[in-house]
Amino acid sequence: MDLIERLSIIHRERFGIPPLHVVRAPGRINLLGEHVDYNDGFVLPAAIDRAAYIAFSPTTAPHSTLEAVDFDQQASISAETLPTKTQIDASPLPEWGLYPAGVMWALLEAKIPVMPMNAVFASNVPRGAGLSSSASVEMAFMLAWQTLGGWELPPMQRALLGQKAENRYVGVNCGIMDQFASACGVENKLLLLDCRSLEWKTLPLPDTVSIVVADTGVRRKLTSGEYNNRRAACEEATRLLQRDLPHVKSLRDVNAEEFDRLAKKLPEEIGKRARHVVEEIGRVKQAEASLEAGDVGNFGRLMNECHVSLRDLYEVSCPELDAMVEIAQSLEGCYGARLTGAGFGGCTVNLVSNEKIEAFVQKLAKGYESKTGLRPEIYITRAANGAELVE
Numbered sequence: 001m002d003l004i005e006r007l008s009i010i011h012r013e014r015f016g017i018p019p020l021h022v023v024r025a026p027g028r029i030n031l032l033g034e035h036v037d038y039n040d041g042f043v044l045p046a047a048i049d050r051a052a053y054i055a056f057s058p059t060t061a062p063h064s065t066l067e068a069v070d071f072d073q074q075a076s077i078s079a080e081t082l083p084t085k086t087q088i089d090a091s092p093l094p095e096w097g098l099y100p101a102g103v104m105w106a107l108l109e110a111k112i113p114v115m116p117m118n119a120v121f122a123s124n125v126p127r128g129a130g131l132s133s134s135a136s137v138e139m140a141f142m143l144a145w146q147t148l149g150g151w152e153l154p155p156m157q158r159a160l161l162g163q164k165a166e167n168r169y170v171g172v173n174c175g176i177m178d179q180f181a182s183a184c185g186v187e188n189k190l191l192l193l194d195c196r197s198l199e200w201k202t203l204p205l206p207d208t209v210s211i212v213v214a215d216t217g218v219r220r221k222l223t224s225g226e227y228n229n230r231r232a233a234c235e236e237a238t239r240l241l242q243r244d245l246p247h248v249k250s251l252r253d254v255n256a257e258e259f260d261r262l263a264k265k266l267p268e269e270i271g272k273r274a275r276h277v278v279e280e281i282g283r284v285k286q287a288e289a290s291l292e293a294g295d296v297g298n299f300g301r302l303m304n305e306c307h308v309s310l311r312d313l314y315e316v317s318c319p320e321l322d323a324m325v326e327i328a329q330s331l332e333g334c335y336g337a338r339l340t341g342a343g344f345g346g347c348t349v350n351l352v353s354n355e356k357i358e359a360f361v362q363k364l365a366k367g368y369e370s371k372t373g374l375r376p377e378i379y380i381t382r383a384a385n386g387a388e389l390v391e
């Protein structure tokens with residue numbers, strides 16, 4: 001039984017009627033431009049064919065009742081319970097409930113009406129794997145409330161409100177990339193986003209290659225501390241570079257030559273973090289030209305360089321991610337492989353020739369298991385549409 005059918009059955013069981021609608025909002029992979037969204041840089045993600053799904057209907061109750069099928073838990077929330085992060089019975093909101101509650105909070109802050117609903121939801125985006133499961137849940141709830149509310153916001157506006165929910169309600173200081181990809185994804189296309197101006201366009205991925213996601217099975221720990229610490233290093237680098245380059249507002253404004261000239265003035269660790277960001281933004285610009293010219297070879301090389309930089313300069317990899325990348329890069333048909341998302345565990349993303357894909361998946365799984373003793377989950381994915389009404 002597929003997920004939508006299952007959700008519809010559960011909705012009927014819980015609420016006595018079939019759902020009025022079903023929405024889906026995808027997770028994402030990022031092909032290039034890692035840890036640059038919060039430095040006003042350029043990113044190159046794609047929405048994927050794994051998503052959060054919500055089956056829902058309006059209710060005359062004054063609150064929304066939400067059931068997370070993956071956790072087998074329910075939570076009831078309303079505008080009154082938002083400030084205390086509790087439910088209508090005053091019990092604390094479960095952690096998963098922070099995402100829909102955050103979306104409701106961000107909508108109300110923007111003076112957008114939120115209609116009470118009964119909803120059941122589930123996701124096949126693995127959690128904590130660098131595939132933006134949280135952004136997909138936020139974008140799915142945003143679309144569900146839009147569908148019931150009779151208002152309509154452009155996808156980028158929904159992404160911005162989702163980011164606000166995550167930053168200010170959930171308390172994760174993320175950039176815009178994840179919500180953007182989940183809201184704005186386009187089937188079979190990569191998305192090039194300027195995280196400063198928020199202008200974006202699609203880029204083609206030749207149909208001779210596929211995207212393979214390899215989950216190390218290692219879940220990141222202590223990430224928010226490490227993530228915030230990397231952000232702080234970038235802010236510090238910006239502040240120090242401003243002494244010589246007063247026009248600089250973020251690392252996005254520093255070019256490679258300027259950085260080479262001034263790097264010695266930075267403390268070693270700050271210099272390494274900033275070098276990754278400056279060079280990574282340069283790589284995304286090169287990637288744009290490579291993809292427009294259909295040069296997958298060069299694009300793959302840029303992905304490989306990105307992994308080295310994340311491993312050695314930004315220091316957000318881990319032995320399992322390095323093993324997965326190293327094995328992938330040694331296999332026939334692999335153009336590029338690197339960790340995707342924040343790092344410290346989770347998934348790698350691989351660009352692989354369609355002709356070699358079956359052997360690639362098999363050999364990567366075998367090689368990784370014999371090296372680490374862990375059984376990875378490896379799947380071929382394709383670039384999918386952003387959040388949409390399915391029924």
Ligand code: NG1
Pocket residue numbers: 033034035036037038129130131132133134172173174175176177178227340341342343
């Ligand atoms: P993931 O791995 O999806 O948590 C995080 C940030 C992104 C971006 C990447 C690194 C969150 C929710 N998202 O992604 O905004 O900065 O790391 O490129 O923290």
